[in-house]
Amino acid sequence: MNKQLAFGKLPSTWRRFEELGAAKNLKAEDFYRPADNHSVQHRNGRTGEILVSHPQPDIPEKQLHARTHRSKLQLALLKEVDETRVRLSSKLVHVTQEPSGRLLLEFQEGFKDEVYLLIGADGVRSAVRTFAFPDHRISYIGRTSYRTVITAEEIATIDGVPDAVTFWHGPKSWLYTCPLGDSKFEITTMTPEPASEKEKVSWGQDATIEENSKHFEIKQYALFAGPRLKSVIAYGSIALVGDASHPLSGAFGSGAGFALEDVFVLSRAVNWAHEQNLTLQDGLRLFDQVRGPYYRDLYGVLDKFGEADQYLKNVDLGFDDAVNVQVDKKWSKKYNWIQEYNGKKCQGSEGARCAIGKKRKFHWTALENLGF
Numbered sequence: 001m002n003k004q005l006a007f008g009k010l011p012s013t014w015r016r017f018e019e020l021g022a023a024k025n026l027k028a029e030d031f032y033r034p035a036d037n038h039s040v041q042h043r044n045g046r047t048g049e050i051l052v053s054h055p056q057p058d059i060p061e062k063q064l065h066a067r068t069h070r071s072k073l074q075l076a077l078l079k080e081v082d083e084t085r086v087r088l089s090s091k092l093v094h095v096t097q098e099p100s101g102r103l104l105l106e107f108q109e110g111f112k113d114e115v116y117l118l119i120g121a122d123g124v125r126s127a128v129r130t131f132a133f134p135d136h137r138i139s140y141i142g143r144t145s146y147r148t149v150i151t152a153e154e155i156a157t158i159d160g161v162p163d164a165v166t167f168w169h170g171p172k173s174w175l176y177t178c179p180l181g182d183s184k185f186e187i188t189t190m191t192p193e194p195a196s197e198k199e200k201v202s203w204g205q206d207a208t209i210e211e212n213s214k215h216f217e218i219k220q221y222a223l224f225a226g227p228r229l230k231s232v233i234a235y236g237s238i239a240l241v242g243d244a245s246h247p248l249s250g251a252f253g254s255g256a257g258f259a260l261e262d263v264f265v266l267s268r269a270v271n272w273a274h275e276q277n278l279t280l281q282d283g284l285r286l287f288d289q290v291r292g293p294y295y296r297d298l299y300g301v302l303d304k305f306g307e308a309d310q311y312l313k314n315v316d317l318g319f320d321d322a323v324n325v326q327v328d329k330k331w332s333k334k335y336n337w338i339q340e341y342n343g344k345k346c347q348g349s350e351g352a353r354c355a356i357g358k359k360r361k362f363h364w365t366a367l368e369n370l371g372f
């Protein structure tokens, strides 16, 4: 996980942390939860009026939405990992499939390895994706995010910043303010910026806004995305997870949670295939069939966002009316299923359909075996 960013911890992410044993490594002071249990609020950036506040009914207390700095989560996860199996500072530069079917991995520093299963968890510019799906391309989406983390004391010097998870909307841009726990406070903006302005890269760069950078470090993130891959498995031995599988450009502010969910389903699916004496490919196919419909629906939401932007371009609305449209079309409660996902998107009749492989029939109850 990219280490500069803050992180919204969804109910499903808490569940995965609990299963991994990592939830216990996070103390109450490591993260922020609003006193009234909203997950997020959206305000008119001009008037400050709250346009929508999302409550969290029916979510167990321990799994309520929380915000924290990403390094806290990485450390919590790391405590549960056998570090002898982790190889740092190794950049994968080449993958070849050998006649035996195994994959030969070559790393920049000369290290080589042969594997039966390669999981591409290497982010938006995935080398594994480039090998598995060479025609897939990502591109700058015309929007850039600026982000910084300051102290709670510093933010206290500004009047009117609420103790809340808050988006302040303008017609085309937003500003986001949120405590992160541990006396930290996040400020992020997202704004349209033409591609020609400067060479764009997707990783966090030091932003050169002179006045602001005198006071604190700001990172800028040019947002990159690519079309949906209909399948994120290849060669019977490669699976992509997280941003490598679906470069969504941080559109939902939940990509780290999506990545953890991918990993959870993948590990269960491979284990399930093993226990059923099926092949690795069967396990990968089940993973693809469980996660595919969810991502398909996420891309559907992005299409709706695009329609909203197009609508706003075509009509001549004032600030407040444009903000109302933005919030209604992009941030209303109808999209709460994104955060509340627990695998059910692939159950019932939908599940029966999507869990049937072409060569082998997987009964949808296999999903129950995966822990949903």
Ligand SMILES: Cc1cc2nc3c(=O)[nH]c(=O)nc-3n(C[C@H](O)[C@H](O)[C@H](O)COP(=O)(O)OP(=O)(O)OC[C@H]3O[C@@H](n4cnc5c(N)ncnc54)[C@H](O)[C@@H]3O)c2cc1C
Pocket: 001, 002, 005, 006, 007, 008, 090, 091, 092, 093, 121, 122, 123, 124, 125, 126, 127, 145, 147, 221, 223, 241, 242, 243, 244, 249, 250, 253, 254, 255, 256, 257, 258, 259
């Ligand atoms: C501005 C912005 C704000 C966001 N806010 C949030 C948020 O609040 N909450 C949230 O959940 N998500 C947020 N996201 C999305 C989130 O950052 C990503 O979805 C998430 O980090 C994806 O995790 P990942 O592990 O798939 O990829 P990454 O976090 O990108 O991790 C990929 C890893 O692979 C390594 N790697 C890359 N190439 C190679 C190679 N060739 N060989 C070896 N290693 C390699 C990288 O060094 C990195 O460590 C945001 C994104 C952006 C841009």
